[in-house]
Amino acid sequence: MGAFALEAAFDAPPGVTALFGHSGAGKTTIVNAVAGLIRPEAGRIVLGERVLFDRAAGIALPPPRRRIGMVFQEGRLFPHMSVRANLGYAARATGRRPDPAEEARVVEMLGIGDLLSRRPARLSGGEKQRVAIGRALLSRPDLLVMDEPLASLDTARKEEILPWLERLRDEVRVPILYVSHAVEEVARLATSLVLLRDGRVEQAGPVEALLADPAIAPRFGMREAGAVLTGTVTAHHPDGLSEIAVSAGALLLPQVPHAPGSSIRIRIEAQDIILSRGRPEGLSALNILPGEVSAVRMGEGPGALVQLRCGADLLLARITRRSAEALALAPGVACHAVLKSVAVARADVGGSGVAPADAVARGIETRGD
Amino acid sequence: MGGWLPSAWLGHDAWQALVLSLKVATWATLLSLPAGLAVAVLLARGRFPGRQLLNGIVHLPLVLPPVVTGYLLLLSFGRRGWPGTWLEETFGIVFAFRWTGAALAAAIMGFPLMVRAIRLSVEAVDRRLEEAASTLGASRVRVFLTVTLPLILPGVVAGAILSFARGLGEFGATITFVSNIPGETQTLPSAIYAFLQVPGGETSALRLVAVSIVIAMAALLASEVLARAVARRIGQE
Numbered sequence: 216m217g218a219f220a221l222e223a224a225f226d227a228p229p230g231v232t233a234l235f236g237h238s239g240a241g242k243t244t245i246v247n248a249v250a251g252l253i254r255p256e257a258g259r260i261v262l263g264e265r266v267l268f269d270r271a272a273g274i275a276l277p278p279p280r281r282r283i284g285m286v287f288q289e290g291r292l293f294p295h296m297s298v299r300a301n302l303g304y305a306a307r308a309t310g311r312r313p314d315p316a317e318e319a320r321v322v323e324m325l326g327i328g329d330l331l332s333r334r335p336a337r338l339s340g341g342e343k344q345r346v347a348i349g350r351a352l353l354s355r356p357d358l359l360v361m362d363e364p365l366a367s368l369d370t371a372r373k374e375e376i377l378p379w380l381e382r383l384r385d386e387v388r389v390p391i392l393y394v395s396h397a398v399e400e401v402a403r404l405a406t407s408l409v410l411l412r413d414g415r416v417e418q419a420g421p422v423e424a425l426l427a428d429p430a431i432a433p434r435f436g437m438r439e440a441g442a443v444l445t446g447t448v449t450a451h452h453p454d455g456l457s458e459i460a461v462s463a464g465a466l467l468l469p470q471v472p473h474a475p476g477s478s479i480r481i482r483i484e485a486q487d488i489i490l491s492r493g494r495p496e497g498l499s500a501l502n503i504l505p506g507e508v509s510a511v512r513m514g515e516g517p518g519a520l521v522q523l524r525c526g527a528d529l530l531l532a533r534i535t536r537r538s539a540e541a542l543a544l545a546p547g548v549a550c551h552a553v554l555k556s557v558a559v560a561r562a563d564v565g566g567s568g569v570a571p572a573d574a575v576a577r578g579i580e581t582r583g584d
Numbered sequence: 585m586g587g588w589l590p591s592a593w594l595g596h597d598a599w600q601a602l603v604l605s606l607k608v609a610t611w612a613t614l615l616s617l618p619a620g621l622a623v624a625v626l627l628a629r630g631r632f633p634g635r636q637l638l639n640g641i642v643h644l645p646l647v648l649p650p651v652v653t654g655y656l657l658l659l660s661f662g663r664r665g666w667p668g669t670w671l672e673e674t675f676g677i678v679f680a681f682r683w684t685g686a687a688l689a690a691a692i693m694g695f696p697l698m699v700r701a702i703r704l705s706v707e708a709v710d711r712r713l714e715e716a717a718s719t720l721g722a723s724r725v726r727v728f729l730t731v732t733l734p735l736i737l738p739g740v741v742a743g744a745i746l747s748f749a750r751g752l753g754e755f756g757a758t759i760t761f762v763s764n765i766p767g768e769t770q771t772l773p774s775a776i777y778a779f780l781q782v783p784g785g786e787t788s789a790l791r792l793v794a795v796s797i798v799i800a801m802a803a804l805l806a807s808e809v810l811a812r813a814v815a816r817r818i819g820q821e
């Protein structure tokens with residue numbers, strides 16, 4: 216292994232902690248070290264109160280003893296076993312009596328009931344990943360690590376599997392460490408975000424705050440930058456639009472596949488927001504949210520990033536420097552965010568981390584609970 | 585067995601040679617499988633000083649003249665050799681001029697083929713599957729038994745069949761080590777050789793040659809079919 220110094224300390228609270236960074240930033244190295252698949256030359260890895268690795272103290276737990284469930288990019292299902300046998304592998308490997316109720320819960324949560332007697336060779340990419348997640352969950356881990364699980368899937372498969380991952384996040388009590396370099400996955404799934412660059416943690420915090428931070432936005436790429444906000448679906452209109460209540464008002468978006476009353480998370484790309492000092496009239500855009508500028512960051516080129524506080528949510532808008540100066544945008548200035556309904560892609564809307572009451576009751580048990 | 589058609593067609597001596605060859609080759613393969621597996625895994629996965637030396641020793645029977653191997657066996661496991669006498673005193677196993685000696689010769693000659701086939705299989709196993717198994721809580725032994733072993737099964741089957749086929753055809757080492765005693769150490773090739781020495785023995789020799797060809801083809805076919813069946817079972821096809 217090349218000489219690579221990693222310094223990373225971060226919390227992984229319940230929900231999905233996304234580890235974001237570009238290739239070479241050290242994400243896979245970290246998860247492999249955490250899982251025990253590679254052995255660092257120096258350092259310390261602690262999970263909660265358990266020391267997994269401590270070079271100085273001579274502690275290095277082998278992977279079977281770490282109780283960390285891993286979901287790999289390639290799935291890595293055992294080709295000589297059926298799906299059912301794959302799922303039950305951890306129980307057999309540790310000499311545990313399998314719990315049919317636990318298995319049934321996981322199978323139902325991931326929607327793999329029809330696949331149980333199939334061999335991995337007969338599964339699609341998305342199905343393989345769901346089985347891989349089920350297999351890792353059934354090993355009763357203290358931490359579930361997913362190393363770029365969607366990287367080898369095409370867009371359609373990713374879209375298909377994301378709702379299952381949201382469900383996983385909302386219903387399972389095990390913290391999830393989700394490694395990715397894809398902003399849209401992180402925006403959709405993460406509860407908290409850890410930014411990694413060259414082996415060091417640059418920033419860590421709640422996903423809403425980090426995605427709306429104009430200082431960090433360049434790291435995601437200007438075209439991908441954008442904030443997420445949470446809203447509640449209030450109604451589906453007959454003309455194909457859905458109304459969503461957010462803290463600063465209401466949004467109208469193309470029909471979302473969530474029932475009225477459900478909580479959803481919406482990602483709004485910075486380049487899709489138009490800013491207006493006064494409330495504009497006669498526009499085709501249906502979404503106009505009042506807010507206040509909280510931060511402005513001028514770019515090196517012609518662009519500028521403006522952070523807006525709309526009610527309890529933070530939005531990020533990308534406009535030109537010229538306009539920012541012309542409109543005299545500065546922290547404290549009242550401003551409106553204008554958003555076209557059709558600009559929000561289906562893939563940018565997902566279930567939110569705010570679990571409705573019954574999902575809590577259905578929570579999956581894990582060891583130590 | 586006297587009235588049986590093949591035995592009648594071949595003649596008593598030839599039939600005896602055939603049966604002996606099958607017995608020798610089967611025992612040779614079965615008993616060398618555990619060692620073949622162990623050595624193959626060691627060579628494929630081990631990192632230790634002397635690994636290349638071990639590799640060389642394993643392949644020696646492949647490149648040494650079989651008569652040389654046979655003579656070395658005679659020196660060590662024959663009546664006067666040190667390992668030979670020790671085995672006889674401790675376990676009562678005698679190799680000299682016995683079918684057990686033929687089996688030992690067949691095993692030694694087939695060993696490199698077995699190890700090569702199994703080693704290739706081991707090297708082809710996706711280590712990432714083994715990693716996944718270990719993150720699910722499986723110890724190294726369990727990973728080997730539940731993941732590695734099933735996946736190398738086609739290679740083990742192929743190695744066993746190759747070793748068996750080699751053992752059936754073993755001549756030089758056998759005849760040097762345990763000579764050519766009908767009923768005891770006269771295997772198929774030795775019998776053919778003996779028949780050709782005798783005037784009028786060509787017919788018997790030819791019949792045995794035909795049998796040898798049939799068995800060889802059957803072994804190759806079986807090896808293909810079995811290997812494919814196993815590969816299908818483990819999802820590689």
